[in-house]
Amino acid sequence: MFERINPKLKEIFKRRWVKVFFAFIIVLVALNIIFPPKVNVPYSTLITDKKGEILHAFLSTDEKWRMFVELKEITPTLRKAILAKEDKYFNYHFGVNPIAIFRAAFKNITKNRRTSGASTITMQVVRMLNPDERTYWNKISEILRAIQLEIFYSKDEILQMYLNLVPYGSNIEGIKSASYLYFQKSPDRLSLAEVTTLAIIPNRPTSLRLGTKNPLIVEERNKWLKRFQKAEVFDNQLINDALREPLRVARHEAPKDAPHLSLRLKKQFADEAIIHSSVSKATQTKVEQMVANYVNRTRAMNINNAAVLVINNETMQVEAYVGSAGFNDKLDGGQVDGVQAIRSPGSALKPLLYATAFDKGIITPKNIINDVPTNFNGFEPENFDRKFNGKVSVEFALANSLNIPAVKVVKDLGKTTLIEQLKKADFQTVKKQEKDLGLSIVLGGCGVTLEEMTQLYAAFANDGNWQKAKMLDDKFTEKNVSHASIISQSATYLITEILAQIKRPDLPNNFDYTYRLPKIAWKTGTSFGRRDAWSIGYNKKYTVGVWVGNFSGEGVPELSGAEIATPLLFQIFNTIDYNTSSVWFRQPKEVVSRQVCAESGDLPSEYCSNKILDYSIKNISHTRKCTHLKKFYVNLSESMSYCTQCLPLDGYKEKLYSNLAPELLSFYELKHILYEKIPTHNPNCTRFFKTASNAPIITNPNNGSEYYLSENDMQQMQLACQTANDVREVYWYINDRLLQKNSANKPVFFTPSLGKLKISCTDDKGRSSSISVMVKGE
Template identity: 55%
Template sequence: MKNIRGQLKKAGKWLLIASGGLFLLFLLLQWLFPLPDQVEYSTIITDSKGEVVHAFLTKDEKWRMKTSLDEISPLLRKTIIEKEDQYFYYHPGVNFLAIGRAMAKNVFRLKRTSGASTITMQVARALEPKRRTYFNKFIEIFRAFELEWKYSKDEILQLYLNLVPYGGNIEGVKSASTLYFNKNPDHLSLAEITALSIIPNRPSSLVMGKNNDLIVKERNRWLRKFAADKVFTEKEIQDALSEPLNATRDVVPKLIPHLAWRLRKQGGDIIATNIEMNTQTRVEKLVEDYARSLRLKNIRNAAVVIIDNQTHKVVTYIGSSGFYDTLDAGQVNGAAAIRQPGSTLKPLLYGLCMDEGLMTPKAVITDVAVNYEGYAPENYDKQFNGYVTMEYALEHSLNIPAVKGLKMFGKDKLVQKLAACDFRQIKKDQKKLGLSLILGGCGATLEELTGLYSSFAHEGKYFKPQYTRSVDGAPATEEAGSQKGYTVMSPAATFMINEILSKVNRPDFPLNWQSTEHMPKIAWKTGTSYGRRDAWSIGYNKNYTVGIWVGNFSALGIPELSGANVATPLLFKVFNTIDYDSDQEWFTQPKDCESRIVCSETGMVPGEHCHNTVTDFFIPLISSTAPCNNMQEVMISPDEKLAYCRICMPQAGYKKKWYKTVSAEMQQYYDEHHIAYEKIPIHNPNCEKVFAGGAPAITAPRHGAEYLISSKHPEPLQLTCQTGNDVSKVYWYINNKFYKTAEAKTKQFFIPEEGPVKISCTDDKGRNRDVWITVKYVNM
């Protein structure tokens, strides 16, 4: 008895050593021959419901779409395991009893009549295809153990469903269900799953769409076997047996092509978008029809981006009016193309100026000719408007007040805000940008502008638009951005901008728009780029932000192209389609925004001489509280021909009078437009005061500029300046030599000598200003 126990103990010891040795050998072989499990899948794009809307072939020209774990429905799992490997969840990758049974049958019948490949072994064979020999069978068994060691059973089943062949270049159940049944695997019926499951056994003779009768016959044989084995209920089997098979190979969906190609670059097997196909298809039809109506004007393309403001998801993305339109470069992605944004950045600038205390909606700005070191912006209509309020300037999209606002706020600060809102080209070009930035002298995309405008619907907080979402619990393939958001503007400034942009009695309201009876209330801004190459209209309410671009990908300028008349009608059509007759409440006035009475002539807190007032919004502790300076008291002679300062004021024989404060630039505007105003008399010529400030500002020529003049036909240069209200005459000097005496507001001309030229201007108070220019004569 002791000898038997000793022998058993010794045998157990050797068995343990042998097992350990085999395990170590397995680990060594695994290290020497790693599992070839790097599978290339077709990149597939899905919509918000998980349906495949676009896909791309693999490098080896296969449709191999990855089936996610949540798409393996209980019905699919149960059917495949029952047919292929009933003991899948119980064996270690190899069913030794099945192998023994198959070997016995093959030996006694002297031919191969039965196989014993488990699902795991079939995966191993699919990963590393080899000829069917006994040696390769051992390799297959080893690979099966490797798979079981590395993956869970559900993951192995997922690999099987991803790799199983279904005829031609179709691999995987998702590819088969999409191409044959136009649905996802988790929506397949028992009859459809069974029909698909038999194709891999005879892919050449069981071709879907060609041999459907034979497939149905084989399918029904397996269904009856399932019934005999009590796998499914009798009713389930009968329903499956009676289901017809009308499937044929279809083409892979090629929807949302512009977004699909854009997202493909970031990589990933399954890229799940937030596109709502119902909205996408309706808006696509709108864009296609609208673009067709514009072709008589030689305007051929449009792009649309729609963001759901409740979730920050991009629900519609249209890059052109027709992706397959080869005549008009339909494959160009207009939503991602860098274009000049026109006036679309003005609302942001004005909102930021209000946050800095520089403006309020009723603040008055001068819309007159200006020159910033040679940059002289012009309004769209080439006209000037004199005194305007900030809200008027925004409603009418005036250029000069916007440039003045940017000068006050600071170009670099605006660029920093835009860079934080993901304006990539602006961030890249920030050192090269100037004041023309606010008029569209920069590069931006429809994606970026629509994302920026969505911040107006979130009290000034910018949330990065979400193009994608996570799959199988994995992070989204594209960063969705912080859910905390980036504060672009205060809620108060945002509310004031929303109020201005939501008015319908605006000059950019399209004249050819038929009806707004059922259109939801929206705020919107238009823009037209230089040369009329791009027309923009971007609108929003609490539900959606819609960005519209209309133009030609060739950058051809069209005289009829404008944001108001071309882009805005499409914006209204889109809102009427996606938010028809919406009664969504509008944005409410935040706590940090209050109302006050201001002077209507300056927008400042009324002074004792302010008789006309209006109500204005303002931000407490931020907006300026300086009293109105619209009037100034001047000491004048009894005949009102001379003005005195406190130095030259006589002890008697003078009187005091109030005059409106008129800046030098407004005096020039009034004079040029023959607008009468009460002028302050000229200053006492006998005054001995030395005027240190208020020297004339030479507006032409520009200081530091280089001028090229034709030597054959030289043209004179213009001399202009801006002076104070009390200046009547100025004296011009060229290279320190007296040139001419002139009225303060008149233009003079001269032909300069070649080389550096000094130009001086002295007013009748003795105040002087110098500029230097360089002149070159050329043959032209």
């Protein structure tokens, strides 16, 4: 069969017209490859919310409002109206309508002037893409380009190009731009009357100017509606409704919501015409308004700005992003993005510290820590209220944001461990500064952003699983979003229970803010110098981060996380989560209750009588036995104590004494707080005590430090130590030479010589400790 067909095919291909046809096809394909249609048009960048509503629009690079219309926005009504007016054979021709061309050519020739056009929608697209002078040669080029466009693109895509490029006067191009700037709605929400209005403007953009020529536009609109009625393009009822619809429009500003986020996304996705953010427009608008109103009130105290970030914990999407109280406010740099600004966190990092310590088994909520003056190698932190509370529990220390217990935990945990946790949670400044960070990191001695802090607290709401917040809608979000498990579900539960307590000092004085407040866990922070106020809260649904202060960095005496940032946090939760369900975080099975001694928070010993319940993490939390009481042998008058070596045969008894830490004893002495002292040890005893754990702790001067003293007026240097409860006297040595005997916990002053000094302190049990310092002259 193929042998019979082949000769016939050979005969056909020998014919001249066939050769010409195939040559034309080859040339056309080659031209298409060499000279493809140019459709690269700079569009306005649009930032939408998660439902597709425009939040913010930017001018195109050529200073035009040219908003990209999506195919889903081209409704059947819009499509039918445009085609009925501009090109009713659009779906049937190949870019050119030959009949229309011949008809237009005949009229133009017979009347010796241009009376009729023959441009299809495709040809108009070509002309708008390449606006050349109207000549016959350019018309031929336009026809060829139109055919080329039909080869490369579908009818829907060509119609979309037309609607994106059609002019509306001034710097407005495209039906979407006109729809938003005049009707303040998207094209898919336009009525037939509005669609027809926008269909007739491009032919006469100067004489039919919306907002100034509305009566004339209504006349022209109705003429076309009646033509549609005559051609039965739409049903009569729809036409009659459109004819009666009034036209009250004027030019409006382009949408300008969420300016800080919009600028950020535009910079990040510079090549995208439409960027679909994760923001909820309703939530964004409410939070923007609340922030603006709140700062209007705080300006009376010279507190001029605030920033807020709202994260949906279930999706980790940002639902509201407020970078400042007013983008156009020049008073305090309104265009600064407070969500990304690097600030000091104050005490807001403490929950991560305690959660990590829970996970390491170092502490449990009821463990006791001494909140007393403490010297950490030269670093002497103070509490926010400059007061000390003595013995406090871990949960009290966190709920009351005490500084000294937090630094003690950092020291026990190791600052490197805390830094690694912050690095896991993607704290960028911490990564850069980690070599320079010290124990003060937990008190605000590092740089953070509101975004980083809110993401961290969202991890508490997600069982300790940290994830980078998403600012794009899920359909468009970037892949491989960063995530990490930074703390256990058990530790997050313990932290959440502490932070959800209502009886706390950081509850605002104005309790009205808590009216019908959804149950939340929150933590405040105030930076050194009162420059930054933080309040970050979370529940099952949302995490809200609030920063209040001045972008200038100016401190304000009234600025604090509790009194200034927390009221705004409560307002936001009351608004966005007003009808929240009662669902709260469930206690993990690894979190169990156990009895502990109320005096120490450790497992009770045989001497502990006051026992309470505490949470612990199974197989993780420590199993230390309580040592808050220690048994001593004393004479019957309790004036002298004995050790086992000097214990007499009779005339003694056993008695329990508080085993107080040296720093707590010093605090009691300083504040004149009464405590039962252990009687002086038998002076006739020859035993030499070498227990290193009870050796004196030299608190001043600081080990390894350099001191500069004036050679002409040599100042005195203070020597101070902390000792155990059974110590009455200490002996100070300078370079192994006795300086002075002194009562325990009492300071000594001396005039040092220049050079390296070895300073030693020995208690009356023979226990000793030493440090070295360098004294230099100025």
